[in-house]
Amino acid sequence: GQNIDQPTEMTATEGAIVQINCTYQTSGFNGLFWYQQHAGEAPTFLSYNVLDGLEEKGRFSSFLSRSKGYSYLLLKELQMKDSASYLCAVTNSNYQLIWGAGTKLIIKP
Amino acid sequence: DGGITQSPKYLFRKEGQNVTLSCEQNLNHDAMYWYRQDPGQGLRLIYYSQIVNDFQKGDIAEGYSVSREKKESFPLTVTSAQKNPTAFYLCASSIVAGAATEAFFGQGTRLTVV
Numbered sequence: 001g002q003n004i005d006q007p008t009e010m011t012a013t014e015g016a017i018v019q020i021n022c023t024y025q026t027s028g029f030n031g032l033f034w035y036q037q038h039a040g041e042a043p044t045f046l047s048y049n050v051l052d053g054l055e056e057k058g059r060f061s062s063f064l065s066r067s068k069g070y071s072y073l074l075l076k077e078l079q080m081k082d083s084a085s086y087l088c089a090v091t092n093s094n095y096q097l098i099w100g101a102g103t104k105l106i107i108k109p
Numbered sequence: 110d111g112g113i114t115q116s117p118k119y120l121f122r123k124e125g126q127n128v129t130l131s132c133e134q135n136l137n138h139d140a141m142y143w144y145r146q147d148p149g150q151g152l153r154l155i156y157y158s159q160i161v162n163d164f165q166k167g168d169i170a171e172g173y174s175v176s177r178e179k180k181e182s183f184p185l186t187v188t189s190a191q192k193n194p195t196a197f198y199l200c201a202s203s204i205v206a207g208a209a210t211e212a213f214f215g216q217g218t219r220l221t222v223v
Binding site for chain 1: 149150151152153154197199206208209211212213214215216217219
């Protein structure tokens with residue numbers, strides 16, 4: 001089967017750094033997405049990785065290792081508004097999007 | 110502004126009734142999708158459409174139906190055959206299917222069966 005694993009919930013402090021991990025097992029790979037979803041709202045696109053390495057975009061960075069089936073999302077200088085769920089999704093060889101259950105990130109002052 | 114619009118945001122349905130959720134996009138995207146989101150689970154694909162007048166079943170299509178008569182519109186009907194319809198429903202679109210492209214989401218419709 002195909003599956004994506006992420007931690008269910010993480011807690012971090014305002015101003016700190018947090019790393020959210022994602023491991024995947026899919027039939028082929030054509031890219032990995034990270035989305036942010038605030039409670040009761042639509043997911044919004046954060047990043048896309050298709051090659052190994054780190055992609056940096058402001059306070060957010062995303063890393064990919066295809067050989068390990070592993071990605072992480074790194075959030076720096078955490079703000080209260082970063083409290084949300086973070087969804088990892090992988091496009092497989094049929095270009096189907098396989099979604100993880102999401103990681104709920106709680107930011108404390 | 111271009112975007113994807115779902116309506117209504119909240120919907121209540123009596124058991125045994127069919128209900129239709131609206132999804133409209135003005136992004137000129139070919140591909141459109143319907144997902145269901147339940148607490149503690151990833152997004153699950155109900156139906157998707159790659160082009161007008163064509164659609165395919167996703168992983169959990171039973172009890173649902175769709176149509177794609179216009180490029181901009183992809184309504185989802187939750188029928189009385191769906192045994193557990195209470196959920197958060199998300200519509201999405203992307204430029205084309207068959208490519209690793211970003212999906213844009215509507216605001217979602219929270220359906221509650223009473």
